[in-house]
Amino acid sequence: MRIGVLTGGGDVPGLNPCIRSIALSALDRGWEVIGFRRGWQGFLEIDPAERESVAAHSIVLDREAVRGIDRVGGTMLHTSRTDPRTVAGGDRTGHVLMVLDALGVDALITLGGDGTLRFSAHLSAQGFPVVSIPKTMDNDVFGTDYCIGFSTAITRSVDAINALRTTAESHERIAIVELFGRRSGETALLAGFLAQVDRTVIAEVPADPDVLLPLLAADRRSRPGAYAMCVISEGAKLAGDEAEDGDRRLSATRRSETAVSRRLALLIEQRAKEGTIVQQLAYLMRSGDPDALDRMVGFAFGGLAVQKIEAGETGRMLALRDGNYCHVPIDTLLGGTKTVDVDRLYDRARYRPKLTHVEGMPMFLY
Known part of the structure; x- marks a missing residue:
């Protein structure tokens, strides 16, 4: 048995523990493991007839290759956001299948977010054995409560928010901290709650400056240190905001409008006459070593993926539901959009997370 592994989309801590777990679990069964570099893009660069192209875009994952990688963030296989169906020149699904066949790959394990896993489901629909593993720091893959990263x-966000308090207090300003999350406000909601910030603006609920600005000004005046903290999702909207929705779907470097955190800060300075500090955490949220939980989930998902292949149960996406490891049909993520349960977890009037019921809820409250 020879299995393939790839990582796609944005990197997150926890991918390397998962890769190591897959490799060691497969090697213990006497299987071979080949890692494909740079996600689906690596496949498009491979010509099986040219040994150099195979060597440049793949790597044999033996015990030495994965030694110690679990202690390091990112992905040793590198990554891309390529979807072979939408590249210049048309759909390259056939090329991907040809490469898998030519290299003798019997099954594929894919680690990725929404984009990577959508093509994984497509490949599975063509009849190739695939097991997919959800990873994204936004935690917005539909069908699972938890994603690696x-x-x-x-953890990174809470540490940074709390560290910024010293500067906000020193200058007696309102600090606006922007976190990743274009479609879902889960990272902002949970980080804001754990850091106990004054106000949290999430992607799901447009913020009314006429309500939010007086609240933040009052927060600053009520504290002896004369500062306030606000966390905001990058995909959040401000009432009356003229920014284009289409822009928010682009990467930060390709957007034409100013970030929502800066637009909010400008309103605060112009209308509330308060000083501000703006901090976009951006890629710092996904950098560095994995914490204990992401190591654990990475190891567990990796072992479970190999077990599913051994049992002949492919065409599945691994998941965590109500705190339990499980698996669902690989195309489950196509069936909906995962967002914050606003009515249960968020106070729209006060722009704050709310925790009204705990008993019976899963870890992370989702």
């Missing part, structure tokens, strides 16, 4: 992103 989410816990570390929250």
